Amino acid sequence: MASTARRPSRVAKLPPRERILDAAEELFQSEGIRRVGVQAIAERAETTKMAIYRHFETKDALVAEWLRIVAADYQAAFDRVEAEHPGRPREQILGLARFIAEGLPAISHRGCPFINSIAELPDRSHPARQVIEKHKARQTRRLVGMCAEAGLPDPEQAAAEITFVLEGAQVSTQNGSIDQAGDRLMRIVEAIVDQHRSPLGTSRATTD
Amino acid sequence: MASTARRPSRVAKLPPRERILDAAEELFQSEGIRRVGVQAIAERAETTKMAIYRHFETKDALVAEWLRIVAADYQAAFDRVEAEHPGRPREQILGLARFIAEGLPAISHRGCPFINSIAELPDRSHPARQVIEKHKARQTRRLVGMCAEAGLPDPEQAAAEITFVLEGAQVSTQNGSIDQAGDRLMRIVEAIVDQHRSPLGTSRATTD
DNA sequence: CTCTAGTGATACCGGACGGTATCATTCGGG
DNA sequence: CCCGAATGATACCGTCCGGTATCACTAGAG
Numbered sequence: 001m002a003s004t005a006r007r008p009s010r011v012a013k014l015p016p017r018e019r020i021l022d023a024a025e026e027l028f029q030s031e032g033i034r035r036v037g038v039q040a041i042a043e044r045a046e047t048t049k050m051a052i053y054r055h056f057e058t059k060d061a062l063v064a065e066w067l068r069i070v071a072a073d074y075q076a077a078f079d080r081v082e083a084e085h086p087g088r089p090r091e092q093i094l095g096l097a098r099f100i101a102e103g104l105p106a107i108s109h110r111g112c113p114f115i116n117s118i119a120e121l122p123d124r125s126h127p128a129r130q131v132i133e134k135h136k137a138r139q140t141r142r143l144v145g146m147c148a149e150a151g152l153p154d155p156e157q158a159a160a161e162i163t164f165v166l167e168g169a170q171v172s173t174q175n176g177s178i179d180q181a182g183d184r185l186m187r188i189v190e191a192i193v194d195q196h197r198s199p200l201g202t203s204r205a206t207t208d
Numbered sequence: 209m210a211s212t213a214r215r216p217s218r219v220a221k222l223p224p225r226e227r228i229l230d231a232a233e234e235l236f237q238s239e240g241i242r243r244v245g246v247q248a249i250a251e252r253a254e255t256t257k258m259a260i261y262r263h264f265e266t267k268d269a270l271v272a273e274w275l276r277i278v279a280a281d282y283q284a285a286f287d288r289v290e291a292e293h294p295g296r297p298r299e300q301i302l303g304l305a306r307f308i309a310e311g312l313p314a315i316s317h318r319g320c321p322f323i324n325s326i327a328e329l330p331d332r333s334h335p336a337r338q339v340i341e342k343h344k345a346r347q348t349r350r351l352v353g354m355c356a357e358a359g360l361p362d363p364e365q366a367a368a369e370i371t372f373v374l375e376g377a378q379v380s381t382q383n384g385s386i387d388q389a390g391d392r393l394m395r396i397v398e399a400i401v402d403q404h405r406s407p408l409g410t411s412r413a414t415t416d
Numbered sequence: 417c418t419c420t421a422g423t424g425a426t427a428c429c430g431g432a433c434g435g436t437a438t439c440a441t442t443c444g445g446g
Numbered sequence: 447c448c449c450g451a452a453t454g455a456t457a458c459c460g461t462c463c464g465g466t467a468t469c470a471c472t473a474g475a476g
Contacts (some may be wrong), residue, residue, distance in 0.1 A: 016423070033328050034242050049423055049465080051461060059464065110330060115379055119327035122240050122318060136385035160380070160392040167379045168372030171323055177344035177371060185366040224453070256454060257435080267434065309439060 014056045017055045019045040024066050030110055033063055063117070064127040070113050071135035078142065090193045093139035093143075093162065097189035100166050102180035104173045111174035115167070139163075150193065161192055225252040225263045232274050238318055241271055241328045271325070272335040278321050279343035286350065294307045297358035298401045301351075301370065306399035307315070308374050309390035319382035347371075358401065369400055 014022070023045035027036040038059055042049045057063040077099055085091035110116065116130050121129055142160060147155035169185040172178040221227065231253035235244040246267055250257045264270040285307055293299035318324065322340050329337055351370060355363035377393040380386040 030330070032328065034328070035330065039464080048426085050425080050467090051423065053465065054373055054422080086412065111327065114383065116327035117326035118379075118383055119319065120240065120242070122238070122243065136383050140385045144351060155394055155454080157395065160386045160389070161396050163380055164376030164389075164393070164396065165369070165372045166376065168307045168374065168376030171379060172368070172371055175322065175326055175344050176341060177348045178368045181368070181372075184365060185372070187365065188213070188369050188372065246435080249432080256456085258437090258455080259453065261435070280461080 016045070016047050016051050019033065019047060020052055020062070021066065021069065024062055026116075028066055029113060032110075033117060060127055063121075064131050064179075067113065067117060067128050067131045067135075071131060074135070075138070078139075079116060089146045092151065093146050093193050094186075094189060096143075097162070097166065097186060101185045104127065104169060104182045104185075107170060108173050108176075112167070112170045115171065152195065158192060162189060164187060165192075173200070215347075221254070222384050224253070224255050224259050227255060227286075228260055228263060230272070230278065232270055233277070236274055236319060237269065237327075240318075241325060258292075260262065268335060275321065275325060275336050275339045275343075279339060282343070283346070285396075286347075287372060297354045300356050301401050303356065304351075305370070305374065305394060309379065309393045310342060312377065312390045316381050316384075320375070320378045323379065360403065366400060370397060373397060373400075 020041065023041050024036075027041055027044060038052055041190050043060075045052075052062065056065065071163050078096065081095035081099060081207055085095060086142060092114060114135070117128055118132060123129070124133075143159040144155045147158040147162070152158040165185060165188050169181045171180075173181045178184065222230070226251065231249050232244075235249055235252060246257050246260055248269075250260055253260075260270065264273065277279060286304065287305060289303035290300050304377060324346070325336055332339070346369060348371060352363050352367040355366040355370070360366040373393060375397050377386075377389045381389045386392065
């Protein structure tokens with residue numbers, strides 16, 4: 001049976017590997033990769049350094065696995081938004097933008113894990129970098145597809161613009177240069193999706 | 209009179225402080241702040257660690273000074289673009305965008321120093337963070353002013369959109385998710401500045 | 417029960433780091 | 447010419463880091 005997956009000693013705990021990944025997630029996100037030592041992760045996971053090195057070859061491998069999970073979560077959110085509006089690419093794009101916009105407040109202290117990790121890992125051969133690269137490539141491919149389905153005349157350009165705006169909203173929120181970034185972001189993406197786009201004017205004709 | 213500022217031993221060298229800042233610039237930009245040790249900076253500057261600590265209280269102070277210089281260079285480019293098109297805010301904005309777009313290839317390996325530094329310095333109280341914050345705030349203020357002068361109906365929104373797109377183009381170039389980011393960036397900013405903006409269509413009416 | 421695989425705990429290693437102390441050297445101004 | 451300030455060179459300190467070795471323990475399978 002085992003209602004709880006395991007029960008090592010007293011409290012119901014997740015297996016060590018999960019605890020390690022959870023701890024790594026929290027620490028890497030809030031403090032950065034290089035500032036967080038393996039020891040700190042172990043303490044937060046209520047285990048030891050040795051346990052970490054039993055489950056992950058090196059710290060870099062742990063970093064890569066963390067980013068793999070973040071990317072998977074992101075993709076899952078992408079899937080969810082897509083499934084909520086089947087056959088309606090414009091709504092899908094807006095849903096994605098809303099997902100990002102709603103995540104901005106949580107991101108305001110520390111920014112996007114991918115952007116931050118790239119900054120902390122200059123060498124492109126790092127395993128984590130390849131995880132990010134693949135994720136971003138897939139993300140772009142999907143977005144281009146959505147833009148094409150939405151009937152936008154130049155899907156690549158539209159996807160580039162949406163990508164720019166989404167990324168820019170995150171970094172601008174992080175560095176505090178733009179306030180109400182979420183609202184502004186939504187208005188911009190709406191203008192892109194509705195082609196007539198005059199987001200700066202007062203006209204607010206949402207066709208369909 | 210000292211035709212050359214100084215000539216310590218053999219080759220004409222800049223004074224140590226300049227050499228240190230130059231070395232720091234190169235190393236911080238290409239490797240990141242935390243990956244670069246004071247020793248490495250000293251070697252690159254053809255001096256010693258002690259010399260660095262004679263000119264800068266701590267490594268953090270050196271980082272802050274470096275970013276202050278980067279911000280100043282940036283502001284200078286901003287000034288130059290502004291002076292090239294006096295009284296023509298639209299041309300000024302486009303010039304700024306072009307400045308960024310042309311800098312993208314050089315940035316493709318390592319990204320924007322401000323974005324990277326924020327990622328490497330999680331604590332907002334860090335002196336370098338305050339340098340960045342001030343710079344970004346001033347940047348936004350100037351851009352809003354330009355948008356207002358250009359007669360755009362909602363200058364704050366337009367400035368936000370331009371900021372998002374500029375920042376997003378930089379991170380997207382860095383992570384390789386968008387190709388031809390420079391061209392795409394220019395088309396987007398043109399569309400923002402010319403309000404009729406249908407950058408995705410084939411119409412290419414560049415008035416004036 | 418016994419055997420084994422996974423886990424917890426501790427100590428350790430070599431290296432890099434930020435920062436300091438000390439002393440020799442050089443150079444320009446008086 | 448000489449003095450003092452700035453610089454160069456080297457050694458050092460305490461700390462933290464990634465990673466390893468060792469040993470005791472627990473729990474589940476047979």
